């Protein structure tokens with residue numbers, strides 16, 4: 062089937078809708094057979110009024126989970142660990158259930174509770190309490206284990222940041238190095254992702270950056286500038302910094318098979334439904350969205366204080382979209398931003 066050209070007006074409309082729904086700014090970058098479309102709206106800094114800039118860097122939240130998954134699956138490809146082995150084989154005594162496997166972590170089917178629900182129940186106080194804190198991986202795992210399991214291992218999809226905290230622990234145990242070295246050597250450098258970094262626990266976004274603004278829970282309260290934080294509450298589950306172009310490069314290279322063996326990429330893109338709409342799926346650290354035109358896109362979404370992100374490619378890696386809005390805790394803005402996917406990959410709506 063021929064690939065429709067992106068609906069550029071539709072992408073712009075989605076960015077403007079995100080702003081109408083409370084984002085100070087938004088931007089999107091589409092890369093396809095006919096070239097690149099870069100679209101920006103609003104501001105990247107409310108104090109200075111500096112306009113959104115397609116080259117600026119921002120926190121990608123859970124899109125980090127796909128970076129962590131790529132590193133771990135490279136280790137599987139190298140025979141360093143086995144997907145269906147118990148996590149406790151590599152991290153003895155860490156988890157209270159030997160039935161929890163590495164695959165259960167990557168598919169959010171481990172049953173490990175997501176400690177962020179309690180941590181951020183009160184959005185702004187919760188954020189202020191941790192924005193400068195530095196957690197060890199073990200402290201985050203302990204927070205999760207203090208809550209009941211959410212499913213028997215492997216039985217149901219239950220999204221949890223704890224899964225990708227354990228993925229970070231596995232990477233550090235198996236490589237003998239901090240996780241940032243693995244990201245750098247195995248993904249950032251080979252793909253020349255010059256705007257992408259993992260600087261935990263440094264709180265800054267270095268270079269040209271987007272400032273992020275957190276919506277408080279109470280309507281009418283002022284936005285909170287949440288740009289500087291350690292993101293130590295997430296680390297390998299959400300602390301990567303990147304840019305629109307680097308995210309396009311990453312998801313495209315992943316789908317083109319530049320990062321994993323064909324067999325491993327097949328494992329990663331083998332999905333199960335995450336809801337009953339039959340359009341949203343999860344593989345290994347990877348979402349699949351089935352769009353209205355039948356196109357399937359693979360990537361991840363991200364939500365971290367002040368930033369909503371989408372980063373997706375088609376299965377052949379020939380078309381990629383990344384989009385960010387510099388707000389969070391405001392679902393309407395996130396849904397509006399998600400409209401960039403249909404516009405980018407399905408083209409103009411039939412009249």
Ligand SMILES: C[C@@H](NC(=O)[C@@H](C)NC(=O)CCCC[C@H](NC(=O)C[NH3+])C(=O)[O-])C(=O)O
Pocket residue numbers: 121122123124177181182183184185187222275295298299361362363364365366367368389390391
């Ligand atoms: C869902 C998303 N997950 C992620 O990106 C991870 C890293 N983020 C979270 O789990 C949300 C933490 C709270 C954000 C805060 N919300 C609150 O504080 C709510 N009380 C905010 O919106 O900034 C994904 O996988 O797409």
